[in-house]
Amino acid sequence: MSDEARLTVENLNVYYDRVHILQDVSFSIGTEPVAMVGRNGMGKTTLAKALLGLQPARSGSVRFGGREILGSQPYKIVKSGIGYVPQGRRIWPSLSTHEHLVMVGAKAGSRWTIDAVYDLFPRLAERRDVGAANLSGGEQQMLAIGRALLTNPSLLVMDEPSEGLAPAIVEHLAETLRMVVAEGQSVFLIEQNLRFAAELGHHILVMVNGRIAADLPARELLADEEKQNLYLGVA
Numbered sequence: 001m002s003d004e005a006r007l008t009v010e011n012l013n014v015y016y017d018r019v020h021i022l023q024d025v026s027f028s029i030g031t032e033p034v035a036m037v038g039r040n041g042m043g044k045t046t047l048a049k050a051l052l053g054l055q056p057a058r059s060g061s062v063r064f065g066g067r068e069i070l071g072s073q074p075y076k077i078v079k080s081g082i083g084y085v086p087q088g089r090r091i092w093p094s095l096s097t098h099e100h101l102v103m104v105g106a107k108a109g110s111r112w113t114i115d116a117v118y119d120l121f122p123r124l125a126e127r128r129d130v131g132a133a134n135l136s137g138g139e140q141q142m143l144a145i146g147r148a149l150l151t152n153p154s155l156l157v158m159d160e161p162s163e164g165l166a167p168a169i170v171e172h173l174a175e176t177l178r179m180v181v182a183e184g185q186s187v188f189l190i191e192q193n194l195r196f197a198a199e200l201g202h203h204i205l206v207m208v209n210g211r212i213a214a215d216l217p218a219r220e221l222l223a224d225e226e227k228q229n230l231y232l233g234v235a
């Protein structure tokens with residue numbers, strides 16, 4: 001396994017004011033794709049933001065490629081190789097599809113260039129001159145993912161990419177992301193949609209009340225309605 005792709009989180013504690021949100025969160029990600037599931041409000045987005053330096057932590061450690069990144073500026077964390085697809089896509093409504101991608105740019109000769117993003121998502125190529133505000137939810141999500149890939153991340157962190165999308169669009173997105181993973185892209189996928197999470201993540205972490213309540217193979221969680229009910233209240 002390439003050491004560069006390895007993320008190790010140890011005893012991460014995050015508070016909002018006096019409220020203790022993330023409580024001693026520890027896990028690691030190698031080259032196998034990992035997904036995290038959990039109900040609303042359990043702390044998943046807070047974790048993503050803490051990994052990206054967007055939310056300060058009170059204590060703990062986040063090592064990426066062997067280096068401590070906790071406390072680093074978000075742009076430095078992205079530069080060190082973590083790509084981020086935030087919850088809610090966070091696209092700029094006044095820019096076109098193509099302008100988004102040009103804004104990020106890409107090093108010549110790297111795996112992900114603007115053309116490579118258009119190859120992965122041909123729909124984006126068709127919509128290249130359309131203002132992002134006029135893209136469908138699925139297209140906006142493709143754009144958010146394409147934008148993150150352009151940073152040529154060694155780890156891609158995605159926060160609920162399936163949110164608000166119709167099941168057929170989610171299935172299409174899962175297929176596309178599986179191709180990216182099959183090429184060796186490391187992925188940490190945060191999801192409420194267990195099926196989507198399990199399609200991509202070989203391993204699933206379950207977050208309950210700011211703690212990792214379980215860490216198990218995706219197949220095992222999919223096959224166990226009792227556990228789904230216990231952790232997700234969905235069975």
Ligand SMILES: Nc1ncnc2c1ncn2[C@@H]1O[C@H](COP(=O)(O)OP(=O)(O)OP(=O)(O)O)[C@@H](O)[C@H]1O
Binds near residue numbers: 044
């Ligand atoms: N900026 C903030 N200030 C105070 N509390 C917050 C803030 N952001 C989130 N919270 C609270 O922290 C808890 C965890 O929220 P978080 O968004 O991390 O959960 P989540 O698992 O990602 O849920 P969702 O899927 O709904 O986004 C929730 O109780 C939420 O209300």
